[in-house]
Amino acid sequence: MSKTRAGRKEWVGLAVLAMPSLLVSIDLFVLLLAVPRLSGDLAASSTEQLWIIDIYGFLLSGFLITMGAVGDRLGRRRLLFGGAAVFGVASVAAAYATDPIMLIVARALLGIAGAALGPTTLALITGMFREPKQRATAIGVWLMSLMGGAAIGPVVGGVLLANFWWGSVFLIAVPAMVLLLTLGPALLPKDERTGQEPEAPLDLVSVALSLAAILPSVYGIKELARHGFEPVPAAVLALGVLVAVLFVRRQQTLDNPLVDFRLFAKPTFRTALGSMFVNTMLPGTTMVLITQYLLLVAGYAPLHAGLAMLPAVAAGIVSTQVAPLAARRIRPAPLIAGGLVVSVAGLLLLAAAGDPATVITGFALFNIGAGPLVTLGTGIVVGAVPPEKAGSAASLAQTANEFGFALGVAVLGSVAAAVYRAAAPAGAGDSLATAPAGLLDQARAAYTDGLHVVAAISAVAIAITAVVCLRTLRQLPPVGQERAQERELELQQ
Structure with a gap:
């Protein structure tokens, strides 16, 4: 072997x-x-x-x-x-x-x-x-x-x-x-020497700056999403962004930074990372809205709602397993872009859905289409760095997903809330959960309108992401052919 x-x-x-x-x-x-x-x-x-x-x-x-x-x-x-x-x-x-x-x-x-x-x-x-x-x-x-x-x-x-x-x-x-x-x-x-020299320990100032950037940012985003604009969460978020700028500048001056921002000079790296960020930010918020739709509009019990989501999630699981096999014959660019086209179709179906079956079908199509991006994108991000820095690259990918989800809930959650307030009748309250019984049908229709708008916005953004992936990743060969190309070059030399 x-x-x-x-x-x-x-x-x-x-x-x-x-x-x-x-x-x-x-x-x-x-x-x-x-x-x-x-x-x-x-x-x-x-x-x-x-x-x-x-x-x-x-x-x-x-x-x-x-x-x-x-x-x-x-x-x-x-x-x-x-x-x-x-x-x-x-x-x-x-x-x-x-x-x-x-x-x-x-x-x-x-x-x-x-x-x-x-x-x-x-x-x-x-x-x-x-x-x-x-x-x-x-x-x-x-x-x-x-x-x-x-x-x-x-x-x-x-x-x-x-x-x-x-x-x-x-x-x-x-x-x-x-x-x-x-x-x-x-x-x-077993742990081996990771390539970091003993005299280059973890920069504690960078650790402190990263925490001071991420924690206030996540808190501010969540609070703004939960309560709308308020001065304190907005100020906390602004503080987090300011510290993030200081963090980036410090990393650029260190020989062994906590995050090597030179990686973002690689088009494949930043495209894969950015695409996964968008993929989590937009449709991830749609998933939250779908869950609430099943509970508050369709009237499902929590366990019933969880079971109703299983087919859609199972579709995504199958897609993540099939994508690596397909990537052996198909280049990542058309495979990822083609998958995202399927996701767009699912989101457009969601944008017109009027019943739970259609909602779940649209969500399942999105999950099927997202499989190649999630699987191959993670491999591209981690594979773009030397083995000794794989942990840092993996943390960047997961941090992008965490931030994408939080930011999506804040931004698109606010969009859905605004649509609800505009479409709901007077006296229906600020959310479907607080709507009185006499106005419940109209409030449910208003909430569904919010889901439709968010799904439509997500469809446009994912379509743009598909085009960017198709153009930027087009030079990548099918998975497994990288070594064959390297061997050919060695023989030529």
């Missing part, structure tokens, strides 16, 4: 790595159903409830870049095991929390540990699967675990809450972390 090809050990190791990724993704969604019950048991105030929900995502976003750089410097396997141990302990602490503050602290630790798991896992996969075809397939499996977590999170939460106490939603992560810590040492590659 070629030294570059992965064997059975690597594929079993991938399964061990996919499990915690699945659980981290589930943890983002499973709590929403448990909040009403745990709030009553812990006597949590409305402010405490918001922090219980949001603190995980805040710190997950804030620490992604830092953890990616730490893994590159100190060892990815070591950081992965440390993150898994903290995630397991924090999950138990959250499950048995006796007051809101204890739960908030446990959720904060879960966010930091989750940031250690995400980019480290992807960087390890990149190192384990050096052969391009196998790497594309492995990344597809990893993405399948993330999408699977988003899909089954509400379903798992509904089943657990129907049979157990609210803390059970946190304990599901513990077996996966135990499995990783037990089997990981034998299956995952």
